[in-house]
Amino acid sequence: MDSVLTVNSLTMNFGGLRAIDSVDLEVRQEEIVALIGPNGAGKTTFFNCLTGIYEPTEGDIFISPTPGGRRRINGIKINRIAEMGIARTFQNIRLFSNMTVLENVMIGRHCRAKAGVLGAVLRGRKTRREEQEIVDRSYEILVRTGLADQADEPAKNLPYGAQRRLEIARALATEPFLLLLDEPAAGMNPRETDELEELIVRIRDEAKISILMIEHDMRMVMSLSNRIIVLDYGEKIAEGTAAQIWENPVVIKAYLGEDFQGDA
Amino acid sequence: MKASEEFKKSFFISLWFMLLTFPILVIRVNTIEKVVEWRWRNMAFIGIGSFLLSFVWRRLLSRKEKGRQPAETGNVETLPLGRRLLAEPRIYRPALTALALFTIAFPLLFSSYQTNIMTTALIYVMLGLGLNIVVGLAGLLDLGYVAFYAVGAYSYALLNHHFGLGFWTILPVGGLLGALFGILLGFPVLRLRGDYLAIVTLGFGEIIRLILENWNAFSFGPSGIANISRPGLFGISMTLNEATIYIYYLMVALCLFTIFVVNRLQDSRIGRAWIALREDEVACQAMGIDKTRTKLTAFALGATWAGMVGVIFAAKTTFINPASFTFMESAMILSIVVLGGMGSIMGVILGALILILTPEYLRAFSAYRMLLFGTAMVLMMVFRPQGIVTNIRRVYRYGTKGKESRPAQA
Numbered sequence A: 001m002d003s004v005l006t007v008n009s010l011t012m013n014f015g016g017l018r019a020i021d022s023v024d025l026e027v028r029q030e031e032i033v034a035l036i037g038p039n040g041a042g043k044t045t046f047f048n049c050l051t052g053i054y055e056p057t058e059g060d061i062f063i064s065p066t067p068g069g070r071r072r073i074n075g076i077k078i079n080r081i082a083e084m085g086i087a088r089t090f091q092n093i094r095l096f097s098n099m100t101v102l103e104n105v106m107i108g109r110h111c112r113a114k115a116g117v118l119g120a121v122l123r124g125r126k127t128r129r130e131e132q133e134i135v136d137r138s139y140e141i142l143v144r145t146g147l148a149d150q151a152d153e154p155a156k157n158l159p160y161g162a163q164r165r166l167e168i169a170r171a172l173a174t175e176p177f178l179l180l181l182d183e184p185a186a187g188m189n190p191r192e193t194d195e196l197e198e199l200i201v202r203i204r205d206e207a208k209i210s211i212l213m214i215e216h217d218m219r220m221v222m223s224l225s226n227r228i229i230v231l232d233y234g235e236k237i238a239e240g241t242a243a244q245i246w247e248n249p250v251v252i253k254a255y256l257g258e259d260f261q262g263d264a
Numbered sequence B: 001m002k003a004s005e006e007f008k009k010s011f012f013i014s015l016w017f018m019l020l021t022f023p024i025l026v027i028r029v030n031t032i033e034k035v036v037e038w039r040w041r042n043m044a045f046i047g048i049g050s051f052l053l054s055f056v057w058r059r060l061l062s063r064k065e066k067g068r069q070p071a072e073t074g075n076v077e078t079l080p081l082g083r084r085l086l087a088e089p090r091i092y093r094p095a096l097t098a099l100a101l102f103t104i105a106f107p108l109l110f111s112s113y114q115t116n117i118m119t120t121a122l123i124y125v126m127l128g129l130g131l132n133i134v135v136g137l138a139g140l141l142d143l144g145y146v147a148f149y150a151v152g153a154y155s156y157a158l159l160n161h162h163f164g165l166g167f168w169t170i171l172p173v174g175g176l177l178g179a180l181f182g183i184l185l186g187f188p189v190l191r192l193r194g195d196y197l198a199i200v201t202l203g204f205g206e207i208i209r210l211i212l213e214n215w216n217a218f219s220f221g222p223s224g225i226a227n228i229s230r231p232g233l234f235g236i237s238m239t240l241n242e243a244t245i246y247i248y249y250l251m252v253a254l255c256l257f258t259i260f261v262v263n264r265l266q267d268s269r270i271g272r273a274w275i276a277l278r279e280d281e282v283a284c285q286a287m288g289i290d291k292t293r294t295k296l297t298a299f300a301l302g303a304t305w306a307g308m309v310g311v312i313f314a315a316k317t318t319f320i321n322p323a324s325f326t327f328m329e330s331a332m333i334l335s336i337v338v339l340g341g342m343g344s345i346m347g348v349i350l351g352a353l354i355l356i357l358t359p360e361y362l363r364a365f366s367a368y369r370m371l372l373f374g375t376a377m378v379l380m381m382v383f384r385p386q387g388i389v390t391n392i393r394r395v396y397r398y399g400t401k402g403k404e405s406r407p408a409q410a
């Protein structure tokens, strides 16, 4: 299958700290790839580089939203990258908490609409049609993500698990080809995690969206991902299927620590 | 908190106050008779007074805490009374009609002095609505808003003075210049937020005022510009009284226009982007919203109204000087927005009317004006930080829901 995201020797320095050290990564069409690693390994930083929040120090990021439409996105502004079709969720939930659930998703549709100041004031037929389309599409996404009942609720009133799902819904509204999920199951109970797993699979199968996710819940990582990539201290230390990863001594060392081996 | 606990705390606070004020309020050395007077009565007053105040304060605070916990939503029955009344057509229709009639009849019912005051209040309504875009919707704390007001006023005064251009020509020009200056301010502060933004905008406001004050050749300095023409009406000549009434109606019309536009902006793709930007800048950009553009539109569209009102202000007073555009004005307009309720049109209107009209009609207390004002603001921030009128998020029509509406509190 074609790759939708190709990252070549990506490096990110914060002053003297090398948060990501020459990492290669590829996500192919309709693939679910998991990015794992201990705390502080640089996973979120990697996402921030992909979405334009940080400009990588070195390396290249290429995307191919359509087969053959390959382009380099280093240093492009955050909102332009979102427009190009990379959407993400945040590890520390960043919803628009005083807006309603529906409005949160509507913001996701912002970049797919056009109405400007004049359109807003005159509110002609075109603007009204566009607005209604935003509402309808957003509502549809809420139905698909199981949040339709809370559409008019302020986002901050949602329970934690639902807030995480709303982040996904909002990201889906931008019509991405690649969805980046930063610890989507964090803080969820087992039932919510199961529902989330099912949702992620559905997103890939129905919407044909490729997924790159950071996750600490190993059960979920094992059951969902086609491929797993392990980061430690900014370096990629392993890549492979679930079985390969867990037999890899380097990974075990990274997770259990140097001392553990030394003492044992 | 339990009542007994509150009681105890208040008791200790009053003890503390009695101790603190003991040296100045109780002991008095009478230097003539060379005796020390012990004014125990003062101590009793302080004790009882501080006890009661602290008790009431705690009560209110704990009530507020309680009110916050169960986040009641959705149900129409649980909405505050004001909202329920407003949602009822049988009530708000006649109320609106009455309000409209009152507004129209105002200059006929009251003296031209009163009309003038009302015009001033309307000027602040418009300023508040403009600043509300920047502060209330987009969440950009702008402490130099008065600069745009000054730009509008001076553009009319100068163009009128030098070229004899009329009010109606300059009104849109004032708006455009306001917008231009809004963008001018917007560019350097794009990356700033919160306190930093506040400081820079404050500086911007002061710079504009200082330029007007010191660049004599351009702005006539502190002595200002006099004999500015009043707004014309097809060349009809008007007496002072008629002109006052005319400007009043003009202001009413402009306010309605502002409300109309701001309301539409608020309920649009752009308005939502502003609010999202206020809520979370990074998430907002990650959803594909252009931060630069969105912020600049907010600055420009906010400043437009100030520019336009500035023109009216100059035409109304026929004399302007930099003293009308001090930081106090910015603070006043900001208070209107904050007191009324950030992001709420209704709130801003109420805020402006209260803050501008109350001091006019409470002249008896004019010595305590700032004190009352300060107290009101502090109380407001503690007990109702969202302002008089809470902004309700709009409810959209979608799916099978059709016309049924269910407001959600924001």
Ligand SMILES: Nc1ncnc2c1ncn2[C@@H]1O[C@H](COP(=O)(O)OP(=O)(O)OP(=O)(O)O)[C@@H](O)[C@H]1O
Pocket (backbone or CB within 6 Å): A014, A017, A019, A037, A038, A039, A040, A041, A042, A043, A044, A045, A046, A091
């Ligand atoms: N803006 C920044 N400036 C300086 N250092 C940073 C910055 N962002 C991240 N870092 C550092 O980069 C390293 C990687 O952080 P990152 O948040 O990417 O880890 P992570 O793998 O997502 O960890 P976790 O599992 O805890 O979320 C950390 O040492 C962190 O302190």
Ligand SMILES: [Mg+2]
Pocket (backbone or CB within 6 Å): A043, A044, A045, A091
């Ligand atoms: Mg992280």
